[in-house]
Amino acid sequence: MTTDIDEQTRVGELYMATLVRAQWRLSMSVLASATVMIGGLPLLFLFVPATRTLHIGPIPLPWLILGVLIYPAVWLAGRYYVRQSEQIEREFTEFVARR
Amino acid sequence: MNTSFGITAITAVCVVTLTIGALGFRLSRTTSDFYVASRMVTPTWNASAIGGEYLSAASFLGVAGLVYSLGADQLWLPVGYTVGYLVLLLLVAAPLRRSGAYTIPDFAEARLESIAIRRLCSVLVLGIGWLYLLPQFKGAGLALNAVSGAPTWVGNLVVAVVVVINVVGGGMRSITLVQAVQYWIKVTAISIPAFVLLSWWLHHGQPIPQVASTQPGHDWSLPLSGFGGVEHPVYATYSTLLALCFGTMGLPHVLVRFYTNPDGAATRRTTSVVLALLGLFYLFPPLYGALGRVYLPHLPTGTSPDSVTLLLPIAVTPGALGQLMSALLAGGAFAALLSTASGLTICVAGVVDQDLVRGRLRRFTGNDARAINGFRISAVTAVAVPFALSLAARDIGLADTVGLAFAIASSTFCPLLVLGIWWRRLSTAGAASGLVVGGTLATAAVLLTIFRAVHGGWVGALLTQPAAWTLPTTFLVMAVVSLATPKRIPRGTARTMVRLHAPEALSAHLGEQPH
Numbered sequence: 179m180t181t182d183i184d185e186q187t188r189v190g191e192l193y194m195a196t197l198v199r200a201q202w203r204l205s206m207s208v209l210a211s212a213t214v215m216i217g218g219l220p221l222l223f224l225f226v227p228a229t230r231t232l233h234i235g236p237i238p239l240p241w242l243i244l245g246v247l248i249y250p251a252v253w254l255a256g257r258y259y260v261r262q263s264e265q266i267e268r269e270f271t272e273f274v275a276r277r
Numbered sequence: 278m279n280t281s282f283g284i285t286a287i288t289a290v291c292v293v294t295l296t297i298g299a300l301g302f303r304l305s306r307t308t309s310d311f312y313v314a315s316r317m318v319t320p321t322w323n324a325s326a327i328g329g330e331y332l333s334a335a336s337f338l339g340v341a342g343l344v345y346s347l348g349a350d351q352l353w354l355p356v357g358y359t360v361g362y363l364v365l366l367l368l369v370a371a372p373l374r375r376s377g378a379y380t381i382p383d384f385a386e387a388r389l390e391s392i393a394i395r396r397l398c399s400v401l402v403l404g405i406g407w408l409y410l411l412p413q414f415k416g417a418g419l420a421l422n423a424v425s426g427a428p429t430w431v432g433n434l435v436v437a438v439v440v441v442i443n444v445v446g447g448g449m450r451s452i453t454l455v456q457a458v459q460y461w462i463k464v465t466a467i468s469i470p471a472f473v474l475l476s477w478w479l480h481h482g483q484p485i486p487q488v489a490s491t492q493p494g495h496d497w498s499l500p501l502s503g504f505g506g507v508e509h510p511v512y513a514t515y516s517t518l519l520a521l522c523f524g525t526m527g528l529p530h531v532l533v534r535f536y537t538n539p540d541g542a543a544t545r546r547t548t549s550v551v552l553a554l555l556g557l558f559y560l561f562p563p564l565y566g567a568l569g570r571v572y573l574p575h576l577p578t579g580t581s582p583d584s585v586t587l588l589l590p591i592a593v594t595p596g597a598l599g600q601l602m603s604a605l606l607a608g609g610a611f612a613a614l615l616s617t618a619s620g621l622t623i624c625v626a627g628v629v630d631q632d633l634v635r636g637r638l639r640r641f642t643g644n645d646a647r648a649i650n651g652f653r654i655s656a657v658t659a660v661a662v663p664f665a666l667s668l669a670a671r672d673i674g675l676a677d678t679v680g681l682a683f684a685i686a687s688s689t690f691c692p693l694l695v696l697g698i699w700w701r702r703l704s705t706a707g708a709a710s711g712l713v714v715g716g717t718l719a720t721a722a723v724l725l726t727i728f729r730a731v732h733g734g735w736v737g738a739l740l741t742q743p744a745a746w747t748l749p750t751t752f753l754v755m756a757v758v759s760l761a762t763p764k765r766i767p768r769g770t771a772r773t774m775v776r777l778h779a780p781e782a783l784s785a786h787l788g789e790q791p792h
Contacts (some may be wrong), residue, residue, distance in 0.1 A: 191771060197776050202699055217358060220514045223500045230499045235484060240500045244352035245563050247554030252363050256549040258498040259367055264542060267780035274783060 181199060197270045208259045215251070218245065279443030283424020286608035291439050296552045297455050298443040320543060321455045324550035327534045329459035331358075331551075332558055333409075333617035334416025337467065337610045339676030340559070341585035346674075347505040348497035350490075350514055350564070354676055355559035357521025358580035361683075362555060363525040366548040370670045371541035372698045372777035379536055379741055380624065381527065381690055382632070383685025390767040391705045397712045399632040401689050402529045404720060406625035408682040409528065410663035413614040413621070416583070416680050418667070419675075420610045423587035424603060430668055436611075440618045444656045453537050460554060460614040466609025467561045470590055474568055488569035497570065498688060509738040511743065518678060520744030524683030527690025529628075531622040540781045563590055583675050585608070622659045630655035642745040670727060680742075681723045687718040688747035692755050698777055700759075704766045707759025714774040719743050 223230050223240060232239040336358065343351040378384035381402060384397035417436035418429030478484070488504075489496035503510045510559040525531060538544040571586040573592045576582065587610070590602035634651045689712050695705045722743035724730075731737050739746065759766075767773070 194775055194778060198699070198774065201778065205697070207363065209367050212363060216356070217515070218520070220501065220511060220518075224511055230501070236485065238349070238498055240349055241352065241498070241563070241567075243347075244356055244500075246560060249359060249552075249559065250357055253357055253549070253552045254555055256366055258554040260545045260549045262544060263371070265384075267542070267782070269516050271780050271782040 193274060200266050204262050208255055212255055280425040282604035283607045287421060290611040298446055301499055320547040323537055323547045325402060325457035325552055325553050326453045329456035329616055330620040332411050332463050332529055332613055334610060335676040335679035336414045338416050338586050339582040339612040339674060340562035341586045343617040343674055344563050344584040345569045345585045345675050349500040350510055352563055353514055353518055355562060356493055357518050359555045360522045361525025362551050364522045367525050369694050369698055370544045374535055374538055374544040375541040375777050381532055388773055389705050389708050390769060394594040395707060395745035396632060399628045401708060401716055402628045403625060405682050405686050406529045406621050407663045409679060410618055410621050411666050412678040413618040414664055414667035416675050417608060419581055419584050420587060420607045423584045424607045426510055433664060433667045436614060436618060437771050438659050439615060441617050441656055444622045445653050456616060461614055462612050463548045463609050464558055465695050466605050469604055471561045471564050473520050473602060474593055478568060484571050486567060488631060508733055511736055513742050516742035516745035519748060520684040520687045523691040524687035525538060526694055527686030529624040533624060542781055555691045564779050577791045590628045608667040614652060622656060626656040627658040629658050630761060663680060684721040684744045685723060687744050688715040688751050692751045696755055701770050701774060702759055702766060704759040706762040706765040707755045710758045711751045711755030714754045715747055719747045
């Protein structure tokens, strides 16, 4: 019954809490991966000094990663999140509508 | 130097901006732009508009300037500006759109059911907006100076006047199309000279940047080397990254743009396109910084490194081609700072108008003053303050100043938005104390930095890049005070949460239209 949510019944609140938790978990998992991959780079440069001076052709590796490669990666992470998040909402809506 | 190209380009950009603004005013009087925008504009156009408003003088000139002067670590700036939108997408985009709020003070008032919190947020919007406007004026001064030799205050004044006319006239207010076109103008203006310069470099022996190091071990081309006298580069890198990634969601002109999306799901899609558009643009500024080190190893004395983008083409090909490219870049820089400054001024003026001027004006005139007069006074105030600051403040880099605005936004609005959207137990008292503590700490750090009260060492590093300690402090204060004051949790929290998170398809089920 969709009215459950409308009327703020306990069941409705429980549904919403489930949805919010699922979305939060998705956001946190993408954020955590981004933190490891992007936030790990300064640590990589710090603890593996060879990565600072490594050259790919004429371009130093840090310039290649930070100047070019990181942007498509961020875009893909965003796209992945959008798909997953819509999937969660679709399943939730179907579940509520079925009841 | 032949100055006619550059002056022509800048004049053209100003005239076009004002003309479109005037036309836009006529349009926006006859139709509700938001109504039109929200139903007819595709995510790609909306995303272009967001990019158009977001890419400012700091992106167009400042990034190259900092890469030029401080080297590889500054590559993190454009990365942070872009990842900020990813974080915004993950944590706040859809719920914020579903809240129906037009500005952050609107959101705060709706979520926390408190006028006091609204006022606090308004004050912060003023501070962040002014700090962000400051480098736009400075950038204008630099651009005009680089192409014409005019004193920098002339450029500051030109932008202040154009922005006031534009905003007071009502143009640009909500014209998605104008901002969208601005994005593509900026990409064109920065990419064409970049391709020409890059192919010049490829065909002329590919010389690598030769940078004389000030101290042994400090290498311009390597990250974390401390080149240019940056102390504690690891801390500085992380703190900057934190401020940019978590501050973007709190910038005054960012949320407003999201309003033209029809609903929460569309907002998400738009934001993912924004990531692609920003990534495309940010491929270019570091190139100017690096090629600057090849072809312009020494800037003329008294020249700001922020001008390197504008000076580079003339240094590479001194003829008409170089001047043409310089003019194109100066025009692009002006487009960048005019669009950002207009967007910011509208937000700041809105806040001044709604929360400061209107009540007082009514008291003086007995409700006779027309609302539009209040907005005009507010717009002039909104521009006058940063204009005065731009004349008085000492020279700190464009991107550095913008970084400070990000630091304040991340230490105040980010915790407010994230906890407000995801945590039911956020109380009014918790939110208020977090805003006060975080706002005070971050602002103090920023003021000490701007007025250069502290020199070097750990204290200097902590104050120039405060986000790493102010952001967690605000989160902590908000959470602890909220847990201690459960009675101050807004009564409508459960209902607000449904509104923020319920999918549109479900709202349709409930017979409730998205806001």
